[in-house]
Amino acid sequence: MSAGTAPTRPLEAICANFTGIDFSATGKQLGYGHVVHSDNVYDGSVIPVPLAVISSGPGPVALLVAGTHGDEYEGQVLAHELIRELDPERLSGTVIVVPAANSPAVRGAARVSPIDGGNLNRSYPGNADGGPTEQVAALIAGDLLPRADFVIDMHSGGSNSTYLPSAFIYRGPDEELWGAKLRAVRLLGLPYVMVVAPLLEPGSLSSAGDLAGVLTISTELSGSGTVDRHALATMRSGMPRLLADLGILRDEARAPAPAEPQWLELVPESAVTSTAAGLFEPLVDLGESVRAGQPVARVHFIDELDRAPRSYHAPIDGVVAIMRRSTRVDPGAHLMHIAAPLDPDSL
Numbered sequence: 229m230s231a232g233t234a235p236t237r238p239l240e241a242i243c244a245n246f247t248g249i250d251f252s253a254t255g256k257q258l259g260y261g262h263v264v265h266s267d268n269v270y271d272g273s274v275i276p277v278p279l280a281v282i283s284s285g286p287g288p289v290a291l292l293v294a295g296t297h298g299d300e301y302e303g304q305v306l307a308h309e310l311i312r313e314l315d316p317e318r319l320s321g322t323v324i325v326v327p328a329a330n331s332p333a334v335r336g337a338a339r340v341s342p343i344d345g346g347n348l349n350r351s352y353p354g355n356a357d358g359g360p361t362e363q364v365a366a367l368i369a370g371d372l373l374p375r376a377d378f379v380i381d382m383h384s385g386g387s388n389s390t391y392l393p394s395a396f397i398y399r400g401p402d403e404e405l406w407g408a409k410l411r412a413v414r415l416l417g418l419p420y421v422m423v424v425a426p427l428l429e430p431g432s433l434s435s436a437g438d439l440a441g442v443l444t445i446s447t448e449l450s451g452s453g454t455v456d457r458h459a460l461a462t463m464r465s466g467m468p469r470l471l472a473d474l475g476i477l478r479d480e481a482r483a484p485a486p487a488e489p490q491w492l493e494l495v496p497e498s499a500v501t502s503t504a505a506g507l508f509e510p511l512v513d514l515g516e517s518v519r520a521g522q523p524v525a526r527v528h529f530i531d532e533l534d535r536a537p538r539s540y541h542a543p544i545d546g547v548v549a550i551m552r553r554s555t556r557v558d559p560g561a562h563l564m565h566i567a568a569p570l571d572p573d574s575l
């Protein structure tokens with residue numbers, strides 16, 4: 229089904245890695261993928277990775293993933309809602325929803341897995357014989373991604389940062405898929421689109437999707453370890469609009485076309501990074517336009533009472549696109565990212 233690629237091994241309809249799922253069945257199936265792990269807490273039992281497969285039969289397949297990082301919540305809430313509300317009779321294809329991909333991280337309210345420290349978005353294509361996080365990556369990359377025509381990996385800033393509510397796309401991997409990404413993010417209707425370099429993070433689901441030749445986009449839906457109601461509301465109207473455009477959701481009374489987003493690019497110079505240990509004071513707000521050289525942050529020293537705070541300046545002209553939330557910082561901590569404006573006509 230995927231454009232230009234074939235799975236590396238046969239995809240079975242009933243796969244031993246899942247309970248409760250027959251990928252050839254129609255209707256709504258609720259089940260879970262298997263992660264097996266043995267330590268002092270987990271005695272070799274299965275750690276479930278919940279998923280839903282909602283299908284009307286043959287047709288395009290969408291794979292919706294949330295909880296790649298456990299403390300990023302808007303996508304998780306939307307995924308649970310879609311599992312409850314998507315009606316297979318209104319589909320013309322299949323929607324696979326994975327609402328808590330790194331389920332140990334989700335259960336632990338943490339970015340990465342508390343079991344093995346694994347960052348799922350650095351673990352693709354995974355390893356079925358590896359640790360828990362590598363097993364999750366192998367389930368998604370090996371058993372779900374090869375069935376998909378469209379993948380969305382829904383992230384947010386997590387507990388430590390807030391993003392402008394954005395669609396987030398890697399440039400590439402080819403002209404056709406790039407054009408499809410641009411169409412998809414416009415339909416999603418988030419107010420910003422952040423463009424990054426091809427295959428920006430090796431081991432991410434976005435990279436795995438691009439390497440497999442499957443239309444793959446991501447989001448950054450606010451963050452701060454909470455649920456941004458506005459970003460969630462935008463996704464609630466945007467996701468059905470996108471699924472209808474992909475030919476998966478039938479008879480969708482389409483929400484009006486969204487406004488053109490503001491296009492931004494994250495570049496290597498975007499990061500404003502602390503060189504000091506202390507307390508981070510932002511001097512600008514998320515979404516604010518800044519000029520290169522403008523003071524944007526200070527870090528106050530905790531013990532050197534007579535020492536002035538260290539100042540940080542915008543490295544480029546742009547928009548404050550990501551803001552750190554935790555105040556206590558060490559050298560190397562990104563305080564914020566300034567994204568460069570991007571002319572959509574140049575894309």
Ligand SMILES: [Zn+2]
Nearest residue numbers: 297300383384
């Ligand atoms: Zn994330």
